[in-house]
Amino acid sequence: MGRFKRTLGPAVPIAGALALWIVAVATVPAATTPAAATVTTGTQAPAQVNGYVGEETCLTCHEAQSYKGTAHAFAADERTPAATHGCESCHGPGQAHVDGGGDKTKIVNPKNLTPREASEICTTCHDRKEHALWSGSQHDSRNVGCTTCHSVHTPKGPKQLKEATEPALCVKCHANIVNKQHRFNHMPVREGELVCTSCHNVHGSANVKLLRAGTTVDESCTSCHTEKRGPYLWEHAPVAESCVTCHDPHGSNNDRMLVAKQPYLCQRCHVTSRHPPTIYDGYLLKNSSNANKIFGRSCTICHQEIHGSNSPSGKAFLR
Ligand code: HEC
Ligand code: HEC
Ligand code: HEC
Ligand code: HEC
Ligand code: HEC
Ligand code: HEC
Ligand code: HEC
Ligand code: HEC
Ligand code: HEC
Ligand code: HEC
Numbered sequence: 001m002g003r004f005k006r007t008l009g010p011a012v013p014i015a016g017a018l019a020l021w022i023v024a025v026a027t028v029p030a031a032t033t034p035a036a037a038t039v040t041t042g043t044q045a046p047a048q049v050n051g052y053v054g055e056e057t058c059l060t061c062h063e064a065q066s067y068k069g070t071a072h073a074f075a076a077d078e079r080t081p082a083a084t085h086g087c088e089s090c091h092g093p094g095q096a097h098v099d100g101g102g103d104k105t106k107i108v109n110p111k112n113l114t115p116r117e118a119s120e121i122c123t124t125c126h127d128r129k130e131h132a133l134w135s136g137s138q139h140d141s142r143n144v145g146c147t148t149c150h151s152v153h154t155p156k157g158p159k160q161l162k163e164a165t166e167p168a169l170c171v172k173c174h175a176n177i178v179n180k181q182h183r184f185n186h187m188p189v190r191e192g193e194l195v196c197t198s199c200h201n202v203h204g205s206a207n208v209k210l211l212r213a214g215t216t217v218d219e220s221c222t223s224c225h226t227e228k229r230g231p232y233l234w235e236h237a238p239v240a241e242s243c244v245t246c247h248d249p250h251g252s253n254n255d256r257m258l259v260a261k262q263p264y265l266c267q268r269c270h271v272t273s274r275h276p277p278t279i280y281d282g283y284l285l286k287n288s289s290n291a292n293k294i295f296g297r298s299c300t301i302c303h304q305e306i307h308g309s310n311s312p313s314g315k316a317f318l319r
Helices: 005-026 034-038 055-061 087-091 095-099 115-122 166-170 175-182 217-222 237-241 279-284 289-294
Strands: none
Touching: 055 087, 166 175, 217 237
16 A cells, blocks of 8 residues: 555545555466466456446546557457456556546556556566566666656567667667667667667576576676687686676677777787787887787687687697
8 A cells, every 4th residue: 555645645535445456466477478378267357346347438538548459459359368357457447437427536547657657566466477576676676667768658679668679768868878870880779680678688697787588697698699608618708797797798890899999909918928018018028029910910810719729739729
């Protein structure tokens, strides 16, 4: 109870009823998973029971709000058990609203709730699998809610998104990241081969940065680039540590989305080495022709197996 009280003002009685009703819905086990279709088959909403009037009644006045053909068309959907109430699944019992001839103070409009309050309506059903880790996730905790990204009645994109594509949605808040798609080398998001959510689960995850796979950045990368998973006979320390030490996962202006050009990339760490000299060594050994050989050349011309080697003589990642 009371979880909607903070901001609602005059609508508190309705919100209070909503909160009670949410508790009731939430305690119906597995009420909305497709698998539950075998458990319950009825589709009739319990009209006139507990203040519910049923979808048909709502649609006598609100035809425009119909969501026929969308995922929330409960009545027509065999997968949906009778425990749901069509419109009233999200708007709460509508009897008082109807009796009042459409009194808008007597019906819940999620638009008037805070994002988090609106999310609580959605998570009465969407609380499993993809959504199991929503509560307290980065978006939830910053008051970015389900209805910030989704529109049940007037979506513009797939999955009822408020924008036609993911980048168009994410750019509203993550412009710096989305704009990396315009860099010379980038993950093929712009080309449609990947979407932001290929790597991220915006609904919450067990990994850092809402990464979808694994529990470390590396596990996320190697969920697709399996050949880089290792373990190798000869490990290159930074590879085992984090791929993003050398790569920008969103895009960069260097080859292979590297965070710096070669040889500078390597020389961030390998400031001096016995062989061959780095440009810094070269600077010290004035006139060293060795130094000039390396300058401007890629270390990986020779150190080809830079992610690690399985060759017995691969200690220097030459093979
Ligand atoms: C007798 C006609 C009628 C019926 C039946 C009806 N409504 Fe309404 N509804 C209205 C009117 C009129 C408004 C107010 C429109 C306005 O003032 O903009 C309204 C407003 C709403 C609003 C917006 C409230 C707000 O704060 O802006 C929602 C949500 C809503 N109705 C949902 C429902 C649902 C769900 C049902 C079925 C349980 C339903 N209505 C049944 C007439 C009806
Ligand atoms: C899955 C949840 C859900 C279902 C089911 C649902 N609605 Fe809504 N409804 C919303 C949300 C969320 C909003 C707030 C506006 C938005 O985010 O698009 C809304 C807004 C509205 C509004 C107000 C529109 C406005 O611009 O303020 C009306 C009226 C309405 N719904 C009627 C209905 C009717 C009638 C049904 C059944 C045919 C229905 N809703 C089913 C979630 C739902
Ligand atoms: C009464 C249960 C229920 C409630 C409440 C509910 N949903 Fe759903 N939703 C479903 C079902 C059932 C489906 C279809 C099966 C699935 O995708 O899980 C669905 C599907 C969806 C989809 C996928 C659409 C697609 O085209 O694949 C989105 C997005 C969604 N819901 C968002 C919401 C949002 C946002 C809210 C809260 C405003 C909400 N839902 C509230 C039951 C519900
Ligand atoms: C930051 C934006 C964002 C927020 C916040 C968000 N979603 Fe989504 N949602 C997406 C995107 C993007 C997709 C499509 C990619 C995917 O499935 O992950 C999606 C997909 C879905 C799907 C379809 C999943 C499927 O398996 O097909 C459902 C259902 C859904 N969201 C419900 C919700 C609910 C419920 C909430 C709140 C608890 C929510 N979303 C919050 C952006 C968002
Ligand atoms: C309405 C604004 C908004 C939208 C739209 C939005 N986000 Fe976010 N996102 C945030 C906020 C705020 C945070 C929390 C940032 C923080 O904690 O520094 C966040 C956090 C994240 C994080 C985790 C960052 C971290 O440091 O852990 C990722 C990943 C992310 N969003 C991806 C996405 C993707 C992908 C989309 C589009 C599908 C999206 N977001 C849409 C506002 C938004
Ligand atoms: C190939 C996988 C991949 C794709 C595709 C991807 N990301 Fe990321 N994203 C990552 C990784 C890995 C990190 C963590 C980087 C780090 O820790 O430095 C990250 C971090 C983030 C962060 C947190 C940034 C920060 O500074 O902490 C946001 C926000 C984000 N991504 C949004 C997006 C958006 C929006 C898209 C779509 C345009 C997208 N990502 C596409 C892998 C990806
Ligand atoms: C969802 C799958 C997926 C994930 C996760 C993923 N990638 Fe990729 N990556 C791709 C695809 C698809 C391409 C483009 C196809 C190609 O050129 O092989 C690509 C391309 C690349 C390239 C450029 C390859 C080239 O030949 O230019 C690099 C470098 C790369 N990824 C590194 C990473 C890193 C680092 C991570 C983790 C932060 C990561 N990837 C996570 C799918 C993924
Ligand atoms: C020490 C820096 C460094 C780290 C850490 C690193 N890479 Fe790379 N990666 C490179 C360099 C340099 C290249 C370009 C090699 C070339 O030009 O031949 C490259 C190329 C790639 C490519 C494209 C070419 C190919 O070999 O397939 C992919 C994919 C890739 N890296 C994925 C990863 C993944 C996944 C991780 C983490 C497990 C990772 N990288 C960690 C330096 C690094
Ligand atoms: C983030 C720091 C970092 C970056 C960037 C980096 N390395 Fe390394 N590298 C290391 C560390 C740490 C070791 C292990 C050193 C040791 O065991 O003494 C290592 C080991 C090596 C070795 C084997 C050394 C030996 O003694 O057998 C070679 C060869 C090497 N790196 C080449 C490169 C090349 C080429 C690049 C650029 C593509 C590069 N490294 C980028 C940190 C880095
Ligand atoms: C012309 C081929 C070639 C190029 C280019 C090259 N290396 Fe090497 N590097 C070698 C060979 C061969 C060895 C093995 C030497 C040995 O076994 O003693 C080696 C060994 C190393 C080692 C391990 C031994 C040590 O000296 O610490 C490091 C680290 C290293 N190189 C870094 C780099 C870096 C960084 C670059 C780019 C600035 C680079 N190399 C460019 C051929 C090359």
